[in-house]
Amino acid sequence: MDATTSSGLRPPQAKKRRRTAPTAVNALGNDVLCMIFAFLDLIHLIRCSAVCKSWRTVINKLKLLQIQYHNQHPTSSGGGNDLPRFSERSINIQMEQLAMDRQRSSLQEGEIDISQWKAHAVGFNKCRMKMGLILSGGGDKVMRLWSAESCKRLDEYFLPDKAPLIDFDFDEGKVVGLLGTRICIWRRIGKREIISSLEGLFTRGMCLSYVDPLAVVGCEDGKVRVFDMYSRKISQIIKMHPGAVSCLSFTDEQLIVSGSSHGTISISDLSSDQRVITLDTTSSAGIKTLCVNPSSYKLFAGSSTGHASCWDLRTSRRLWETRASPNVLHSMHHLANDKSTLVVGGIDGVLRVIDQDSGNIQSRCIVSENSNMAKRVVKVVTAHGDKNIRVWKFDCENDKG
Structure with missing residues (x-):
């Protein structure tokens, strides 16, 4: 005889898992993004700037690419007062060079x-x-x-x-x-x-x-x-x-x-x-x-x-x-x-x-x-x-x- 039938007991129902919607790429606020981006190096900042327009806007507004490049190349980028002119002159070249370096490294190693x-x-x-x-x-x-x-x-x-x-x-x-x-x-x-x-x-x-x-x-x-x-x-x-x-x-x-x-x-x-x-x-x-x-x-x-x-x-x-x-x-x-x-x-x-x-x-x-x-x-x-x-x-x- 089935014990559960004789006593009228029912097995406990399995707990339902609550489904949560996936986090959208623009779910994080600008303040949170600023704190995260501040810890990234230049190449990861470049990648993040290519993810979406909102991320790129935050990175550009804070001039994070220019600051990181200036920190890595203090002699070639000029002084801090020259940052706007330096950004137009150097960032695109640097981004292209980083892409070429990674391409070469991928093919070789x-x-x-x-x-x-x-x-x-x-x-x-x-x-x-x-x-x-x-x-x-x-x-x-x-x-x-x-x-x-x-x-x-x-x-x-x-x-x-x-x-x-x-x-x-x-x-x-x-x-x-x-x-x-x-x-x-x-x-x-x-x-x-x-x-x-x-x-x-x-x-x-x-x-x-x-x-x-x-x-x-x-x-x-x-x-x-x-x-x-x-x-x-x-x-x-x-x-x-x-x-x-x-x-x-x-x-x-x-x-x-x-x-x-x-x-x-x-x-x-x-x-x-x-x-x-x-x-x-x-x-x-x-x-x-x-x-x-x-x-x-x-x-x-x-x-x-x-x-x-x-x-x-x-x-x-x-x-x-x-x-x-x-x-x-x-x-x-x-x-x-x-x-x-x-x-x-x-x-x-x-x-x-x-x-x-x-x-x-x-x-x-x-x-x-x-x-x-x-x-x-x-x-x-x-x-x-x-x-x-x-x-x-x-x-x-x-x-x-």
Whole structure:
């Protein structure tokens, strides 16, 4: 017999837990925030100022950033009476430098978190990353757009026919693809349609570089053809190399920098339609990738023999050359405004971080075979010639300012 039934007793009811609403970011008053912020160092103040407008207002009103910077750099910031002028002159520079220092530290010494997923049904070896988005494409006649943060697929862009996808690029409004001897444009916003140039618009395209409204195509005949996407016509043809153009890059001054399969690098001015200069290269090894840093006026190149080189675009003088890999280098990138580190990917599957000033290799990360990569902030995206994409997230182990 059940004892509780016979005696009429009931088990005690479980105590109900009172649910409390989560604390909002603006729940703390200004006085409390002032006391908390007063204990923070400069780098944590910078992070707090980016959380929300109300926190930034408190920090700016009390000039906490300026005071902390002045305490850390008393000689460079001037006297206390010069604080307003000093703030405008130095804080932005300091914030950018702190971000670059953390970026460099993360790439060299930070922990690595790797996310990998199947992106295509067949192997592919091209990817681009911008604005936290990854665009991948290859042999299955489709380009896919992914979130670099969640790794989820956001959109698809199907190729219109059997023409091979040679190269591609994208921005907020469109995807631009080089398909054989023509260019196709996919709209990302509004009505979904494909805009295609005429077939046979140029001889076989080898590479593409896109800056709205122009798409620049490097061709097998050594010429660069500039395609105006609004008129859908070739606006300029520039002879750059005796051999095939293998890679392209732009500078802020609207110069086209191109590399060839014979190892030459040429720079042409879009406004003059003339070749400006040919850089002195040490070998005939094909140039596989180019990267321009407009902040430092440096040009970086990777070759089929694994050499990485650097030139000063103002003097056309080579600054350094290093054997970064025993095999071909496929891609190299740097963070915007970063003058210190360069990330290089090659066919040997090793991700290398190189010092932009000296060419010294600062760190190596082992990945799988044959990688192409794109870099943004402390994320490196790699395509490995198989079906997968990897996102490498570099994070500093210690959070020191």
